[in-house]
Amino acid sequence: xxxxxxxxxxxxxxxxxxxxxxxxxxxxxxxxxxxxxxxxxxxxxxxxxxxxxxxxxxxxxxxxxxxxxxxxxxxxxxxxxxxxxxxxxxxxxxxxxxxxxxxxxxxxxxxxxxxxxxxxxxxxxxxxxxxxxxxxxxxxxxxxxxxxxxxxxxxxxxxxxxxxxxxxxxxxxxxxxxxxxxxxxxxxxxxxxxxxxxxxxxxxxxxxxxxxxxxxxxxxxxxxxxxxxxxxxxxxxxxxxxxxxxxxxxxxxxxxxxxxxxxxxxxxxxxxxxxxxxxxxxxxxxxxxxxxxxxxxxxxxxxxxxxxxxxxxxxxxxxxxxxxxxxxxxxxxxxxxxxxxxxxxxxxxxxxxxxxxxxxxxxxxxxxxxxxxxxxxxxxxxxxxxxxxxxxxxxxxxxxxxxxxxxxxxxxxxxxxxxxxxxxxxxxxxxxxxxxxxxxxxxxxxxxxxxxxxxxxxxxxxxxxxxxxxxxxxxxxxxxxxxxxxxxxxxxxxxxxxxxxxxxxxxxxxxxxxxxxxxxxxxxxxxxxxxxxxxxxxxxxxxxxxxxxxxxxxxxxxxxxxxxxxxxxxxxxxxxxxxxxxxxxxxxxxxxxxxxxxxxxxxxxxxxxxxxxxxxxxxxxxxxxxxxxxxxxxxxxxxxxxxxx
Numbered sequence: 001x002x003x004x005x006x007x008x009x010x011x012x013x014x015x016x017x018x019x020x021x022x023x024x025x026x027x028x029x030x031x032x033x034x035x036x037x038x039x040x041x042x043x044x045x046x047x048x049x050x051x052x053x054x055x056x057x058x059x060x061x062x063x064x065x066x067x068x069x070x071x072x073x074x075x076x077x078x079x080x081x082x083x084x085x086x087x088x089x090x091x092x093x094x095x096x097x098x099x100x101x102x103x104x105x106x107x108x109x110x111x112x113x114x115x116x117x118x119x120x121x122x123x124x125x126x127x128x129x130x131x132x133x134x135x136x137x138x139x140x141x142x143x144x145x146x147x148x149x150x151x152x153x154x155x156x157x158x159x160x161x162x163x164x165x166x167x168x169x170x171x172x173x174x175x176x177x178x179x180x181x182x183x184x185x186x187x188x189x190x191x192x193x194x195x196x197x198x199x200x201x202x203x204x205x206x207x208x209x210x211x212x213x214x215x216x217x218x219x220x221x222x223x224x225x226x227x228x229x230x231x232x233x234x235x236x237x238x239x240x241x242x243x244x245x246x247x248x249x250x251x252x253x254x255x256x257x258x259x260x261x262x263x264x265x266x267x268x269x270x271x272x273x274x275x276x277x278x279x280x281x282x283x284x285x286x287x288x289x290x291x292x293x294x295x296x297x298x299x300x301x302x303x304x305x306x307x308x309x310x311x312x313x314x315x316x317x318x319x320x321x322x323x324x325x326x327x328x329x330x331x332x333x334x335x336x337x338x339x340x341x342x343x344x345x346x347x348x349x350x351x352x353x354x355x356x357x358x359x360x361x362x363x364x365x366x367x368x369x370x371x372x373x374x375x376x377x378x379x380x381x382x383x384x385x386x387x388x389x390x391x392x393x394x395x396x397x398x399x400x401x402x403x404x405x406x407x408x409x410x411x412x413x414x415x416x417x418x419x420x421x422x423x424x425x426x427x428x429x430x431x432x433x434x435x436x437x438x439x440x441x442x443x444x445x446x447x448x449x450x451x452x453x454x455x456x457x458x459x460x461x462x463x464x465x466x467x468x469x470x471x472x473x474x475x476x477x478x479x480x481x482x483x484x485x486x487x488x489x490x491x492x493x494x495x496x497x498x499x500x501x502x503x504x505x506x507x508x509x510x511x512x513x514x515x516x517x518x519x520x521x522x523x524x525x526x527x528x529x530x531x532x533x534x535x536x537x538x539x540x541x542x543x544x545x546x547x548x549x550x551x552x553x554x555x556x557x558x559x560x561x562x563x564x565x566x567x568x569x570x571x572x573x574x575x576x577x578x579x580x581x582x583x584x585x586x587x588x589x590x591x592x593x594x595x596x597x598x599x600x601x602x603x604x605x606x607x608x609x610x611x612x613x614x615x616x617x618x619x620x621x622x623x624x625x626x627x628x629x630x631x632x633x634x635x636x637x638x639x640x641x642x643x644x645x
Contacts, residue, residue: 005370009345010307021280024068027273036351038368040292046353047289052113053279059112064105065272067098075263078256083248089137096130099123099265119268124261129254136251142244150243153236160233167226168193180204182218192230194220278354287355291363296324296438298343301359305342313474315342318564322595323459325429325439327452330463335474336442337374340408343440344370347406371397372408394428403436412441422447433457453578453593478564479596552594554581556613557603563596572617584617
């Protein structure tokens with residue numbers, strides 16, 4: 001995956017959110033280094049592990065994965081001829097204790113998470129090392145009982161210090177020094193006991209001046225009487241340091257003997273931190289594992305872009321099988337760009353072993369490359385225009401694309417003359433499709449919608465628009481191209497009908513009356529007729545320019561499977577000039593292109609010869625009126641032949 005793809009899809013922000021759930025710096029580092037895999041079995045294993053980790057968190061929020069900070073640095077300092085410090089042994093002790101707790105914790109989770117809980121068996125118990133460190137190190141210091149020699153010398157130091165304090169105190173309280181002393185307080189300078197003597201009595205107290213007060217009025221003198229004893233104390237402390245170093249070297253040697261086991265335990269603990277960070281992110285986003293395939297099949301159910309609010313309109317999309325190219329139309333700010341970015345980002349996340357915010361049963365295909373052209377990409381330093389930057393980017397995409405690529409193209413062909421831009425866009429789409437890539441493209445060009453209607457492997461989609469509220473619903477509808485709503489919106493907003501009629505003549509080369517119709521009535525009753533007229537006019541133009549195409553033939557009553565949803569419908573009539581049939585699906589009449597239909601059960605297998613299909617396609621009221629009119633003329637009875645069931 002190139003850096004442009006990761007940046008445009010905001011994958012770094014996703015990793016930052018996941019890293020915030022990690023407990024250790026090493027775990028955060030693993031999150032930020034996540035990269036997609038192209039191995040189906042590996043990805044599936046990653047996703048299964050996260051699923052098990054979520055189950056563990058559902059049972060217990062607190063997982064004993066901590067005490068890792070500084071451990072890697074400690075182990076990296078092994079075999080360098082120096083002893084570890086007491087505070088480092090204290091950290092190792094905490095880490096070993098954490099390993100024991102984690103093993104006990106996972107043993108209770110073997111039923112709900114057999115794979116994840118099994119990893120702790122690679123962490124070896126090191127009771128000997130744990131006991132020795134516990135015996136020798138207390139509160140970050142080498143304990144008195146770490147060795148017999150250390151205990152002996154520390155007892156001698158304690159006795160010697162006590163005698164020194166008594167000696168100095170007796171001097172401070174004696175009448176001999178009472179006049180010379182500034183204050184009767186025992187203090188130390190450079191680790192040696194001193195008495196505070198007034199400056200003018202310096203010569204009255206024999207000894208070495210070790211320090212003076214800030215004002216110079218007080219001198220801190222080590223009396224000759226205690227100097228020899230303090231030298232003996234210093235010698236004992238040197239012995240203590242030597243013995244402490246011997247203990248630390250001994251413990252360091254023990255750690256080095258178990259270096260391999262310790263490094264493996266650290267690695268497992270860090271991977272647990274990464275795994276549970278993914279699991280916590282999954283719970284926060286309502287994530288699920290997806291079914292994986294390598295056949296370009298994508299089916300996202302109620303998918304949400306993970307960086308949007310939870311109340312964002314979910315995305316439902318299915319593509320693959322008969323078509324691998326989806327062309328999405330719709331108004332600006334209607335959600336087209338977010339839709340294709342959602343598909344790209346969720347694919348990228350899944351290939352990194354991250355649960356994605358979709359319903360269970362969703363499918364994602366594995367791609368080696370996700371290539372995209374989103375945004376204007378304008379570079380002022382290189383003096384590239386918006387169109388030029390698009391073209392430069394798309395040239396690179398054309399060079400890299402293959403049958404393992406997912407291509408995301410936003411507003412293809414924009415930024416230049418509409419006619420030339422449309423022609424270039426269709427040629428690019430065809431070339432990328434011929435290379436075997438999976439395509440999701442957004443466009444405003446109606447000609448590209450018609451191109452997708454008639455080309456094998458392509459299908460239209462549109463972002464729904466509410467004409468009553470004049471607002472997008474952000475809902476993607478696959479299998480139907482969006483229609484222009486400019487005239488409808490203008491009329492509803494109060495533009496004079498004559499202006500709209502003139503615009504209609506220029507656009508469609510036909511007359512159309514808009515005047516005299518109330519806005520609400522027009523919006524409610526005439527919208528479908530206008531859409532049909534517009535579609536028919538465009539198809540007429542295409543029909544004249546396009547060679548006749550043989551469409552698969554379905555007859556009335558055929559049971560067909562409608563892709564991509566896989567719903568079963570009944571053919572009523574068709575095909576029209578564009579190869580679309582009228583199909584009843586779940587009690588609703590739909591216009592469906594032949595590319596989305598597959599024969600399920602033929603009519604001749606289901607119905608006898610000369611079967612009255614009015615029973616299937618007409619309502620009971622319609623059949624009653626028809627029977628009545630066949631018997632006699634009735635001026636008050638009216639039958640609408642387009643009435644629904």
